[in-house]
Amino acid sequence: MASAREMRMRIRSVKNISQVTRALEAVSASKVRKAMAAVSATRAYASKAWQVLAHIARQPGRENLHPLLTRRAQVHQVLVLVISGDRGLAGAYNTNVIRSVSQHFGKSAIPVRYIAVGRKGRDMLMRRRRQVIAEFSSLPAAPSFADVSAIGRMAVEEFLNREADEVYLIFTDFINMARQETVLKKLLPLEVSDGSGRVEAFEQKHLSAAYIYEPNETEIMDEIVPRFTALQVYQAILESLASEHAARMVAMRNATDNAIDLVGDLQLQYNKARQQTITNDLLDIAGGAEALAKAIARD
Numbered sequence: 001m002a003s004a005r006e007m008r009m010r011i012r013s014v015k016n017i018s019q020v021t022r023a024l025e026a027v028s029a030s031k032v033r034k035a036m037a038a039v040s041a042t043r044a045y046a047s048k049a050w051q052v053l054a055h056i057a058r059q060p061g062r063e064n065l066h067p068l069l070t071r072r073a074q075v076h077q078v079l080v081l082v083i084s085g086d087r088g089l090a091g092a093y094n095t096n097v098i099r100s101v102s103q104h105f106g107k108s109a110i111p112v113r114y115i116a117v118g119r120k121g122r123d124m125l126m127r128r129r130r131q132v133i134a135e136f137s138s139l140p141a142a143p144s145f146a147d148v149s150a151i152g153r154m155a156v157e158e159f160l161n162r163e164a165d166e167v168y169l170i171f172t173d174f175i176n177m178a179r180q181e182t183v184l185k186k187l188l189p190l191e192v193s194d195g196s197g198r199v200e201a202f203e204q205k206h207l208s209a210a211y212i213y214e215p216n217e218t219e220i221m222d223e224i225v226p227r228f229t230a231l232q233v234y235q236a237i238l239e240s241l242a243s244e245h246a247a248r249m250v251a252m253r254n255a256t257d258n259a260i261d262l263v264g265d266l267q268l269q270y271n272k273a274r275q276q277t278i279t280n281d282l283l284d285i286a287g288g289a290e291a292l293a294k295a296i297a298r299d
Contacts, residue, residue, distance in 0.1 A: 004277060007270035011263055018259035025252035032245035038142060039174060039238045046235040049228040066221040071189050072165040078112045079164035080105060081155060083171040083240045084121030086137050090244050091251035094120040100170055100182040145234050152230025159188045171236035172243035180243035
């Protein structure tokens, strides 16, 4: 059993850790509220933009509307945008993202390249020797569309330049404070035939008429399709930020609770060690007194 001094040092160390985790929990709670507000503020517009894109994709002759809507006869290259966090201490948040990448593209026979958003995802991909062509990290705490539009533009350019025949997006969808789901979404060419997800289901139920484009169909398509595609990336980043802060808050709360339980166990062990020390001292005193009494009796 450790000495009383060692136990005191361990108790002090665990208490210090619990203070750190409690502070991180409070910071994450503040950030997740702001991130949820940002997601809520943009979700309606992003959903409507997706409805427009989905409806355009169902127009007659969609292959001629815009190159971003055109399916390639053969897929020779795949590009994947992986959205993760810059920091750890968020439970399984970053690990789940990379696990999803491995599940969907780990054994792909088609060459896959990656754009990493977040240092953790970049590091994990590079450790697995995946081809990372670009990385975006240290994004602002509350990114605007202008802060991340370069990511969407790069994906669009890779597709238009035929450097990629399909573009996928892997991010974490914020459901609620206790539930975040890793999502794989086909970004380019636009694919909405499965009807999965909140927005796609809404679109299938409410949109059926054909669009008439004014003043010019080509100009409108050239403007809104790339912009709305980049908007889907922006919305995914906001969802991932909210999910990361929620996961970190829950992880830090669990760490704080575990630290409190550990302090209780260590305190009990410390009390036992201290009691044992006192008992040994009393036995030594009693033994010394008895030996002294016997010595006096012999004299």
